[in-house]
Amino acid sequence: MTIYVWGYLQEYEQERNDILEAVDEVFRSGQLVWGPRVTGFESEFAAYHGVSHCVAVDNGTNALVVALRAMGIGPGDEVITVSNTAAPTVVAICAVGATPVFVDVDPDTYLMRVDQVAAAISERTRVLLPVHLYGQCVDMAPLEALAAQHGLQILEDCAQAHGARHHGRVAGSMGRAGAFSFYPTKVLGAYGHAGGTITSDAELSAEMRRLRYYGMDEERYYVVARNGMNSRLDEVHAEILRRKLRRLDEYIHARRTAAANYAEALSDTDIVLPATAPGNDHVYYVYVVRHPQRDKIIERMKSFDISLNISYPWPVHTMTGFAHLGVPKGSLPVTEAVADEIFSLPMYPSVLGTDQEKVIDALRETLATL
Template sequence: MTTFVWDYRREYEVERADILDAVDTVFRSGQLILGASVQGFEREYADHHGVPHCVSCDNGTNALVLALRALGVGHGDEVVTVPNTAAPTIIAIDQVGATPVFVDVREDDYLMDTAKVAEVITERTRCLLPVHLYGQCVNMAPLKDLATRHGIPVLEDCAQAHGAHHHGEQAGTMGRAAAFSFYPTKVLGAYGDGGAVITSDDEVNARLRRLRYYGMETRYYVEETPGYNSRLDDVHAEILRRKLTRLPGYLNSRKEIADRYAAALGDTDLVLPRTAEGNDHVYYLYVVRHPLRDEILRRMQEHDVSLNISYRWPIHIMKGFAHLGYGPGDFPVTEALADQIFSLPMYASLDEDTQNRVIDALRTVLESL
């Protein structure tokens, strides 16, 4: 039987009764859209972060789109971010008519090199968008200083960082707004798509609520355009409410899995994940490096272990983003990583026997190179 980098089925068997009860609760409520379950989840997710506002939506990409719009980012504006991220980060910037401006990442932890941000800020810069990647946070102090100095907001991309902390501050609480994804693979995942934006800004909250509902405040009356139909379904909201109570357990399990990988693979020539200073890593992904990455992945398939690469192609060399004007060589760290990184199985319900199978196969492959 093939081992995959992610599998929800064991978790579902453990939580099945509660998940099905959540579905039944919504179906019996008489409210399927923006009902009590959505309202309850938004309140509880905001409380979890210690902020006053959470506005849920239909997916993480639209969480970024709505947040950018609510922060006033639009046509002709520039947003500073990184090319080592999932394409939806950049797609969201493109959808609001803005231009992504890239800085490279750091070689040791793969996160935004904040020392490079100041040199790319221009009079058109309207937002700094750090991506908290693989389960840990970008170094936020320099970004917040730049944001204050230039009068521009910070929007945190927290799709991969539920529950992560940076110098004691929780991911999502260090900027003017933060976007989350609840795609099923996430640390806190639904059983389908979902997203949310959290903020302490009352004006941003009000705009988010209008924008996700056609630009309306009163039913059938549009206050602003373009508006969106971007709502989290009550079924997913109720499931997320239940799973939010189990988030500490998910985080503990991921850290235990990461510790086992580190103990079992620390004597190999793999480059294992490094936790940046001040960070509490939640290991959304367990990303390792090796110069013979592709050969390793091929041989692991022979052991019925299917691994993943996040991300094989840097954003700036993709054909779909050629209009941005970047090319090979512009961001050497990102490009070097793209040739070497790959992810080992990482999910809270990964059992020790399956993990040992992956470790044994990987050690065998590494020894045969």
Template sequence: MTTRVWDYLDEYGSEREDILDAVSTVFESGQLVLGQSVNNFEAEFARYHGVGHCTSVDNGTNAIKLGLEALGIGPGDEVITVSNTAAPTVIAIVGAGATPVFVDVREDDFLMDTDQVEAAITPRTKALVPVHLYGQCVDMAPLERLAERHGLKILEDCAQAHGARHHGRIAGSMGDAAAFSFYPTKVLGAYGDGGAVISPSEEVNAAMRQLRYYGMEKVYYVVRSPGHNSRLDEVQAEILRRKLTRLDAYVAGRNEVARRYEKELGDVDGLLLPRTSPGNTHVYYVYVVRHPRRDDIIEALKRFDISLNISYPWPVHTMSGFADLGYREGSLPVTERLAKEIFSLPMYPSLPTDTQDKVIGALRDVLSGL
């Protein structure tokens, strides 16, 4: 059986009764869209993060897009972010009508290099989108100072950082708004798709609720301003409610796997393991390692029936779909170098010990032969 970086079946086996009860609860409720499960999940998710408001949506990409629109970002505006991210981060910025502007990432933790942000600010810059990547937070204090000085909005991309903390502050509580994805692979994943925007602002929340529902407020057919059809499904909301109570346990499980990797692979020459930046608590959405012969390693692991991912092999600024932004090869040297060297080991809280053993043994065997 092929070993992959993520699998939900072991988790489903242990949670099956609760998951099926969630489905049954919705089916028996008499309301399948924007019902009590959505209302309850939004309240509980906001409370978990210590913020006042949450609006759920249909996916993480739309969470970023609608979140930017709710903050007043649109055509003619520039939004500073990174290219070392999943393409949906940038697709959402473009979808909101804004222009993404990239800064490079740091060599040690692969997160936004906040020292480069101020030089990228122009009169058109209206927002910053720090990406809390791989399971830990961007250094937010410099960004908060810049936002205050230049009158910018901050939308945190928390798709990969459910439960992560930065100097005690939970991811999603440090900006004007924060966008989350509940894609099945996430630390808090649904059994389908989903997303949410949280914010301390009632104004942002009101805008989000209108945007996700065609631009209507409370009365169907009365459009205040053209919006979207972007609603979280009741079934997914009820499942997420149940799983939210286990989020801290999921994080603990991921950290346990990470500690095992560090113990067993920390002495392997040439293999750089993840570094947790000062003040951060890591949730290990993915366990990203680095080696200059990455491609050779991934190919060699196939003989052990191990298939690994790369997050991400093609920086967004190098993709043909974003050629109009004008970035050339070499413009973001750290991001481009990382894309040739990073890869992800299997990581999820229910990862069986024998699978960990298989991956560790195979990786040590392959690296000893390079």
């Protein structure tokens, strides 16, 4: 049986009764959209992060879009972020009509080079958008200082960092808002698309709530206050997420255990293991390693029925869909260099045990034959 970089079937068997009970409860309730399960999840997710508000939406991309729009971002504005990220980060910026401005990444952690941000700020810059990538946080103190100095807003992309902490502060609680995806692969994943944005700014929260529901005030249905969109989380996924949220710390513990197993078993090889930045509590959404013969390794691992992944093989600025940004190849040298060598090992709570042992043994054998 093939071992994939992510899988949920073993986890589902362990949680099946609870998940099916959640689905049945919603179906029997008579309310499928925008009811007490959504508001319950919003309240509990906000509380987990120590913030006042959570606005649940239908996917992680729209979590960013709704937040950017609520922040007043649109055509003519610039948002500073990175190219070493999932494309939705940049899709969301472009969706509101703003222009993404890229800085490079650190060669060890692959996170935003915060020391390059000041030089990237222009009179059009409105938002700093750090991506808490692979399960750990960007160094936020310098960004907070820059935001205060230049009157900028910070929107954290937390799609890969549920429960991650930076000097004790949880991802998503450090900027004006933090956007999350609950796509099935995530540390906290639904059984389909889901997303949400957290904030302690009551005005921003109210605006995001309007925007996710066509621009209507929730107290005055059918009256559009401003042009919005339809981006609501349904009751089924909200109830599933509520129940899984109670197990989030267990998921993180299992991922950290798996990461420790990899580190111990592979420390004597020439593969470059993940580096954790100072002050970070890593949650290992993905376990990203690096090797100059990456492509050979991935191909040979297939013979062991192990399918690996690359996050991400093509930096966003090199994609034809973003050619209009005019960012030349070579302008982000570290981002481009690591894209040729990084790849991900299987990482999810239920990989612990026999499956992880198979991955480690196969990888060690593969490395020995290069």
